[in-house]
Amino acid sequence: MSMQALNQLVARSIVDPTVVQSFRSGQIGNVLDELEFTPDLRAQLEGIESDSWAEFAVISYRFVKAAEMPAPRIELPSPAEGLFPDKQSQADQEQVA
Amino acid sequence: MIPVSREERHWFLRNVARALQDFSGVSEPPVPAEDVLNHPPEAYQEDFGVVDMYSNLWDATFARPPGQRGSIFVRVDLDPEERRFALARETLCAMITSKHGRDLGMPDLLMSELKDSAAYFATHYLASESLVDAYLAQGGDEEGFAESFQLPKAVAADRW
Numbered sequence: 001m002s003m004q005a006l007n008q009l010v011a012r013s014i015v016d017p018t019v020v021q022s023f024r025s026g027q028i029g030n031v032l033d034e035l036e037f038t039p040d041l042r043a044q045l046e047g048i049e050s051d052s053w054a055e056f057a058v059i060s061y062r063f064v065k066a067a068e069m070p071a072p073r074i075e076l077p078s079p080a081e082g083l084f085p086d087k088q089s090q091a092d093q094e095q096v097a
Numbered sequence: 098m099i100p101v102s103r104e105e106r107h108w109f110l111r112n113v114a115r116a117l118q119d120f121s122g123v124s125e126p127p128v129p130a131e132d133v134l135n136h137p138p139e140a141y142q143e144d145f146g147v148v149d150m151y152s153n154l155w156d157a158t159f160a161r162p163p164g165q166r167g168s169i170f171v172r173v174d175l176d177p178e179e180r181r182f183a184l185a186r187e188t189l190c191a192m193i194t195s196k197h198g199r200d201l202g203m204p205d206l207l208m209s210e211l212k213d214s215a216a217y218f219a220t221h222y223l224a225s226e227s228l229v230d231a232y233l234a235q236g237g238d239e240e241g242f243a244e245s246f247q248l249p250k251a252v253a254a255d256r257w
Contacts (some may be wrong), residue, residue: 002231007112007115009110010109010112010116010118011113011119013116013201014112014113014116014140014192014201015116015119015120015138015139015140016119016140017140017197017200020197020200020201033177033189035159035202038101050099050203051098051202052098052202052205052206053201053202053203054098054109054201054202054203055098055099055202055205055206056141057109057112058099058101058105058206059099059106061108061113075214088209
């Protein structure tokens with residue numbers, strides 16, 4: 001959703017000079033308010049320091065992309081692992097005996 | 098300007114293409130690239146224009162005489178598809194060097210890889226993801242792709 005909002009913002013800036021005017025006057029927050037960014041991302045984007053609008057756009061892209069990446073899943077072993085004997089190894093032991 | 102990856106630059110260019118496509122108001126191909134040059138967004142009124150020329154040197158090139166309106170000079174004898182692609186490609190050059198393009202910081206982002214940027218932009222301007230998705234949803238296939246989008250065959254093959 002935020003990437004969609006960012007795409008909308010960048011596309012709008014290409015034909016609408018008021019976006020870059022807001023950026024240059026430190027008022028980009030007002031433009032961000034019109035789009036559907038999460039509150040965290042909105043705060044991050046508003047805090048970006050950059051030399052130009054294009055640079056702002058690229059840094060925003062990095063933030064949004066990172067925010068939309070799925071959190072890595074940590075696979076923990078089952079707590080039951082090792083409590084129950086493995087049927088095959090039990091059979092092997094019986095055969096040895 | 099911070100270092101920017103090819104993927105990031107291409108993302109930016111897809112949004113440039115989307116802006117012009119949205120401006121043209123089309124929902125199906127072909128995108129009227131030459132009409133947009135003749136009736137551009139207000140921010141580019143002083144930068145878009147098309148002049149036919151007789152030349153064997155280039156297919157098209159953008160030029161801006163000092164203090165005057167910029168124009169794309171395009172060979173008169175190009176095939177319609179080649180002409181569309183060349184005009185779309187040079188549209189990006191016009192945008193980058195325009196006052197608004199400079200205000201956006203486009204030269205710093207795109208000038209160093211201008212050839213790749215212009216070709217990528219032109220391909221995605223004339224065949225954006227949304228238009229290609231709609232074409233596929235309507236049962237469009239590879240054979241009819243170049244004709245529907247009025248693209249040069251090599252460009253269509255790359256885009257497909």
